[in-house]
Amino acid sequence: MINSRVPSSFTASRFTADLMRQQNAVSTAQEQISSGKQINRPSDAPAESAHLITMRETISRLGQYDDNSTVAESQLALEEGALNGSINVLGRIRELALRANNGSMDEISLGAINSEISLALEELYTQSNSRDSFGNFIFSGSSIGQQPFVQAAPETYFGSDSNTNMEVSLGRTIQTGDTGSDVFMRIRNGNGDFVTNAAPTNTGTGVITEGDVIDSSQFTGENYQINFTSPTAYDIVNTDTGNAVATAQPYNQGTSITADGMTLTISGDPAAGDSFSIAPSQNQDIFTSVSNLIDSIGRTTATASESAQAQSDLDTGINDLDNALDHLNTIRSRVGTRLSSIDSSRNENSNITLQIERVKSSIEDVDIAEAVTRLQDHANSLEILQATFARTQGTSLFDFL
Numbered sequence: 555m556i557n558s559r560v561p562s563s564f565t566a567s568r569f570t571a572d573l574m575r576q577q578n579a580v581s582t583a584q585e586q587i588s589s590g591k592q593i594n595r596p597s598d599a600p601a602e603s604a605h606l607i608t609m610r611e612t613i614s615r616l617g618q619y620d621d622n623s624t625v626a627e628s629q630l631a632l633e634e635g636a637l638n639g640s641i642n643v644l645g646r647i648r649e650l651a652l653r654a655n656n657g658s659m660d661e662i663s664l665g666a667i668n669s670e671i672s673l674a675l676e677e678l679y680t681q682s683n684s685r686d687s688f689g690n691f692i693f694s695g696s697s698i699g700q701q702p703f704v705q706a707a708p709e710t711y712f713g714s715d716s717n718t719n720m721e722v723s724l725g726r727t728i729q730t731g732d733t734g735s736d737v738f739m740r741i742r743n744g745n746g747d748f749v750t751n752a753a754p755t756n757t758g759t760g761v762i763t764e765g766d767v768i769d770s771s772q773f774t775g776e777n778y779q780i781n782f783t784s785p786t787a788y789d790i791v792n793t794d795t796g797n798a799v800a801t802a803q804p805y806n807q808g809t810s811i812t813a814d815g816m817t818l819t820i821s822g823d824p825a826a827g828d829s830f831s832i833a834p835s836q837n838q839d840i841f842t843s844v845s846n847l848i849d850s851i852g853r854t855t856a857t858a859s860e861s862a863q864a865q866s867d868l869d870t871g872i873n874d875l876d877n878a879l880d881h882l883n884t885i886r887s888r889v890g891t892r893l894s895s896i897d898s899s900r901n902e903n904s905n906i907t908l909q910i911e912r913v914k915s916s917i918e919d920v921d922i923a924e925a926v927t928r929l930q931d932h933a934n935s936l937e938i939l940q941a942t943f944a945r946t947q948g949t950s951l952f953d954f955l
Contacts, residue, residue, distance in 0.1 A: 613911070622720045622722050623722045623896050623900050625730070626896055629686060629718075630893050630896070633684075634890070635684075636682075636692060640882055641886070647671050647674050648872065650667045655868050665852070671851070675841065679703055682702060693713060693731070693733065694734060695731070695733040695734070696718055697714035705841070708842070709842055711739050711839075713734050714733065715733055715735055718731055722899040722903075726895070728899070741843070741874075741878050742837060743836060743837075743877065748832050748835055750765055750831065752828075753828065753829045756829070758782070758828045759859060759862040760823065760824030760828055762818060763821075764818070764869075764870070764873050766817055768816070774814050776793075777834070778814075778831070778833075779793050779832070780811065782826055782828045782829065783802070785805070785824060786805050787805060789803070818832075843878055846870075847871035850870075
């Protein structure tokens, strides 16, 4: 007969293992209730722990994006303020230029206007050299410690042409500023396609308008010259090729003059030998435009031809101011778009963070009610095991005699 008795040492070992399991279960339940987490260390659930680490890193990165958004928003708000200041200054200069252009101002009044425009030009330099709260120049690009502009002629930009960017959300980068060269230097003169001018040697009173491109397919972007062979006739020559575009054209004051997709008008009474140029538009900085305007207003006009030249230059200066205002308003609009994009990114980051937190909570957080019930069950089981083990250990052969 096979002896089926289990050695008492094996029974004790089984009891001890069961006791340890229940004690661990009780300890685990108590820790989960105390921390509110069902995963308190990687060994509790290795796969889920790895997932939780990834989610925590993503949440931290999203938090950094929010910090970046705050910095970018502050920088763009400062730029917007400087742009608004510059637009206001240019608007005031334009008002003064229009007042000077009404033909009724005496030299004293024109001098007073020029003095105010000169002060406004200094304010424009102040706006272009604006700093942030750390003392960095906001229009110097990546060269934040370099003052971008110094009042001088010709005007030079001393900053960097590289823009600063900041990551504000997953896969989204925001330009946190515009370089001074983009804001204050690269403004197309004329009508944006070509620019017209009267020759300084003209002796008549002809004044030319800025003109327009009416047929882009014929527009060449080359240099032209309108030469008056008499007060009532003119030739148009392409000075790049030397070819005559039109010859012996009758001049009628205010009548449109067209050539190679361009149209313009000349008013007044040009003299024989007078000429007017048409050249491709180029970049012109705001400061030069204002300085040219000051020169035009301050010019002494002793003859009718000098008055016509000053009038032409003043008209050109006002047109350049309009171009500068349009340019600054375009830049300001782009800044506003970036600020809106930052708001969108911040909302997007918040939504993503909320979703991740929900998933993270579903994996990590413990159901307190369930954990309390589980703790009670394990505690009861542990108590029963302890009592059973105590009775078993106290049993001997004498108990059966």
